[in-house]
Amino acid sequence: MPTPxxxxxxxxxxxxxxxxxxxxxxxxxxxxxxxxxxxxxxxxFTHSGRARRLGVTGPPGAGKSTLITCLVRLYRRRGETxxxxxxxxxxxxxxxxxxxxRVRMGELAGDPGVFIRSMATRGSLGGLAVxxxxxxxxxxxxxxxxxxxxxxxxxxxxxEVAQTAESTAVVLVPESGDGVQAMKAGxxxxxxxxxxxxxxxxxxxRGAHAVRSAxxxxxRGDWDPPVLLTVAxxxxxxxxxxxxxxxxxANLEGRGGLERRRRLGLEQLLNQLLRDRLWGAFRAQVxxxxxxxxxxxxxxxxxxxxxxxxxxxxxxxxxxxxRSIRPEPARPRR
Amino acid sequence: MPTPxxxxxxxxxxxxxxxxxxxxxxxxxxxxxxxxxxxxxxxxFTHSGRARRLGVTGPPGAGKSTLITCLVRLYRRRGETxxxxxxxxxxxxxxxxxxxxRVRMGELAGDPGVFIRSMATRGSLGGLAVxxxxxxxxxxxxxxxxxxxxxxxxxxxxxEVAQTAESTAVVLVPESGDGVQAMKAGxxxxxxxxxxxxxxxxxxxRGAHAVRSAxxxxxRGDWDPPVLLTVAxxxxxxxxxxxxxxxxxANLEGRGGLERRRRLGLEQLLNQLLRDRLWGAFRAQVxxxxxxxxxxxxxxxxxxxxxxxxxxxxxxxxxxxxRSIRPEPARPRR
Numbered sequence: 001m002p003t004p005x006x007x008x009x010x011x012x013x014x015x016x017x018x019x020x021x022x023x024x025x026x027x028x029x030x031x032x033x034x035x036x037x038x039x040x041x042x043x044x045f046t047h048s049g050r051a052r053r054l055g056v057t058g059p060p061g062a063g064k065s066t067l068i069t070c071l072v073r074l075y076r077r078r079g080e081t082x083x084x085x086x087x088x089x090x091x092x093x094x095x096x097x098x099x100x101x102r103v104r105m106g107e108l109a110g111d112p113g114v115f116i117r118s119m120a121t122r123g124s125l126g127g128l129a130v131x132x133x134x135x136x137x138x139x140x141x142x143x144x145x146x147x148x149x150x151x152x153x154x155x156x157x158x159x160e161v162a163q164t165a166e167s168t169a170v171v172l173v174p175e176s177g178d179g180v181q182a183m184k185a186g187x188x189x190x191x192x193x194x195x196x197x198x199x200x201x202x203x204x205x206r207g208a209h210a211v212r213s214a215x216x217x218x219x220r221g222d223w224d225p226p227v228l229l230t231v232a233x234x235x236x237x238x239x240x241x242x243x244x245x246x247x248x249x250a251n252l253e254g255r256g257g258l259e260r261r262r263r264l265g266l267e268q269l270l271n272q273l274l275r276d277r278l279w280g281a282f283r284a285q286v287x288x289x290x291x292x293x294x295x296x297x298x299x300x301x302x303x304x305x306x307x308x309x310x311x312x313x314x315x316x317x318x319x320x321x322x323r324s325i326r327p328e329p330a331r332p333r334r
Numbered sequence: 335m336p337t338p339x340x341x342x343x344x345x346x347x348x349x350x351x352x353x354x355x356x357x358x359x360x361x362x363x364x365x366x367x368x369x370x371x372x373x374x375x376x377x378x379f380t381h382s383g384r385a386r387r388l389g390v391t392g393p394p395g396a397g398k399s400t401l402i403t404c405l406v407r408l409y410r411r412r413g414e415t416x417x418x419x420x421x422x423x424x425x426x427x428x429x430x431x432x433x434x435x436r437v438r439m440g441e442l443a444g445d446p447g448v449f450i451r452s453m454a455t456r457g458s459l460g461g462l463a464v465x466x467x468x469x470x471x472x473x474x475x476x477x478x479x480x481x482x483x484x485x486x487x488x489x490x491x492x493x494e495v496a497q498t499a500e501s502t503a504v505v506l507v508p509e510s511g512d513g514v515q516a517m518k519a520g521x522x523x524x525x526x527x528x529x530x531x532x533x534x535x536x537x538x539x540r541g542a543h544a545v546r547s548a549x550x551x552x553x554r555g556d557w558d559p560p561v562l563l564t565v566a567x568x569x570x571x572x573x574x575x576x577x578x579x580x581x582x583x584a585n586l587e588g589r590g591g592l593e594r595r596r597r598l599g600l601e602q603l604l605n606q607l608l609r610d611r612l613w614g615a616f617r618a619q620v621x622x623x624x625x626x627x628x629x630x631x632x633x634x635x636x637x638x639x640x641x642x643x644x645x646x647x648x649x650x651x652x653x654x655x656x657r658s659i660r661p662e663p664a665r666p667r668r
Contacts, residue, residue, distance in 0.1 A: 038638075038640035039640075041638060041639065041640060042637075042638020042639065042640050042641050043638065045635065045638040045639060046635050046636075046637075046638060048635070049635055059394065060393065134639075259633075262633065263629065263633050266629065266632050266633055266639070267629055269639050270628075270629065270632060270639060270642055270643060270646075271613075273639055273640060273642075273643040274613070274616065274643050274646060274647065275609060275612075275613050277643060277647060278609075278612045278613060278616055278647075279605075279608070279609050279612060282608065282612055294604075295597065295600065295601055295604065298600050298604060299593075299596065299597050299600055301379065301380050301382070301383055302380075303376075303380075304372075304375060304376020304377065304379040304380060305375065305376065305379060305468075305600070305603050305604055305607055306372035306373075306375060306376050306607060307376050308604055308607075309604060309607040309608050309611060312604075312608060313608065313611060313612070313653050314653060319647050319648060
């Protein structure tokens with residue numbers, strides 16, 4: 001492997017030693033696509049692969065952050081370290097906390113074995129999933145043994161982000177148990193375990209039953225997702241969630257599933273990096289005048305979108321440029 | 335422009351005449367990326383540009399579908415025709431309706447001046463925004479004068495989809511008025527008008543006030559988004575929403591804003607089409623053996639992701655292939 005520049009080597013060394021300031025800086029490099037971010041990421045990547053990546057997803061208000069706080073507390077008691085990556089823009093971890101959440105999270109924030117980071121969710125389409133995967137690699141390299149990724153399980157790109165996780169808990173409330181809705185949102189397919197949180201509310205058992213029924217419609221595989229009841233605000237039932245994650249990892253490892261998931265996740269990351277580079281190289285070689293001209297034809301409806309695309313792809317994309325280019329954002333902003 | 339094949343010409347002709355079966359088939363071609371979808375889309379596109387595209391977005395449960403039903407009813411009374419494109423997987427228009435919604439929607443479904451279509455929300459990242467834009471072009475070409483796009487305003491890609499609209503209403507309920515949360519989800523930036531629905535509930539005025547306060551933090555432009563109160567289930571306040579859309583369009587047209595938004599939307603579509611084609615051409619020219627080998631190096635952590643990408647980009651991307659290729663899905667599925 002080529003040697004990264006000294007500034008990168010130093011940041012990597014400090015990150016690998018668990019230096020929190022270095023870690024925060026490394027993550028910012030990735031989020032901002034800093035010039036040396038790729039070298040940094042590659043260097044960290046080769047030291048990663050030990051952490052378990054747990055997804056926690058579900059609709060806003062399901063209590064995902066409270067559950068994560070409980071899970072982290074339990075992992076810490078078991079001697080694990082934990083990083084929280086909040087991709088959910090409505091998460092208290094992202095700063096939108098009510099006072100109560102802040103107080104509960106306070107204890108985590110003071111613990112050197114815990115690291116909390118929220119991801120900026122604006123930016124180019126696709127960028128979010130790539131950044132999340134890369135940030136997890138850096139946290140993994142920094143030695144955190146559990147990485148909890150919080151996503152809001154409604155949108156399409158959030159489902160893509162959730163695929164960064166090796167095992168995913170879908171968190172619902174009794175009322176959202178209505179299996180059909182969850183199924184439509186793709187949550188039924190993504191969940192390795194299901195949690196009905198706020199189970200002290202009416203209808204929890206009925207909600208769990210609806211989820212179980214919906215799961216029966218899913219193609220049967222090597223794993224039957226359990227449906228658990230919790231009241232995360234009181235810590236009730238959370239130990240069982242930790243156990244369910246452990247059991248699922250044991251199941252995955254026993255049949256080569258963990259390796260398959262990791263391979264698929266890496267292929268996904270590789271695809272996206274390649275797409276960004278090809279696009280950057282292509283965009284750099286289209287003369288500005290030609291771009292504007294074709295866009296005019298499109299706006300005036302003299303050309304269809306596919307015809308416009310064909311007109312712009314007039315020459316081969318330069319491989320040297322694609323190898324060395326910094327990717328550009330996928331889309332213009334209003 | 336090159337002449338499309340006869341089968342495409344026939345489908346386009348029937349679609350332009352408003353034949354509903356043809357329209358449904360044309361939309362399916364686009365969603366399934368059928369072999370002649372590009373020719374079809376280009377042919378329809380050159381006949382589009384007359385419809386107004388209205389976005390209706392907001393969290394699940396805000397009453398977007400009920401509001402859309404009311405809006406369509408009012409537009410019909412004004413002599414307009416209307417198409418509804420439901421991108422929200424939890425929308426009753428997508429089939430997840432409670433009985434009450436179905437009954438209310440029944441009258442729309444029987445009206446020849448109304449067309450309802452829900453979009454499949456699984457598939458490649460980016461595909462959804464492209465498909466939605468293309469489907470709107472086809473509906474526009476088919477003569478619908480108002481196109482209402484329903485999205486759930488939480489996820490990243492949904493915000494991208496929402497940018498297909500020329501004017502967007504953000505629908506909230508009194509309790510979600512809490513400006514900070516909405517702001518974080520990017521809703522404050524995307525809204526041209528704001529609707530506090532279910533305003534017969536407690537706290538509607540307070541919710542409206544919170545939204546107005548949050549809007550004051552937004553950079554002031556040429557348009558101050560109004561905040562309206564509705565009870566869509568009773569039809570209360572909906573006339574004012576129609577008027578607000580009209581006023582916003584008049585404002586946009588008066589300062590060239592509509593043209594700017596359309597241009598940006600088309601540029602976004604063009605970018606995504608180009609990215610898909612470049613990727614398809616590239617992927618087709620990498621030998622399967624080399625791909626697997628580099629992926630092995632990545633999985634074994636002998637290479638970092640960026641190094642792996644650089645190794646695969648070994649030759650220029652063939653322009654002829656990129657022009658003619660059918661795009662492949664962006665990402666593998668688990």
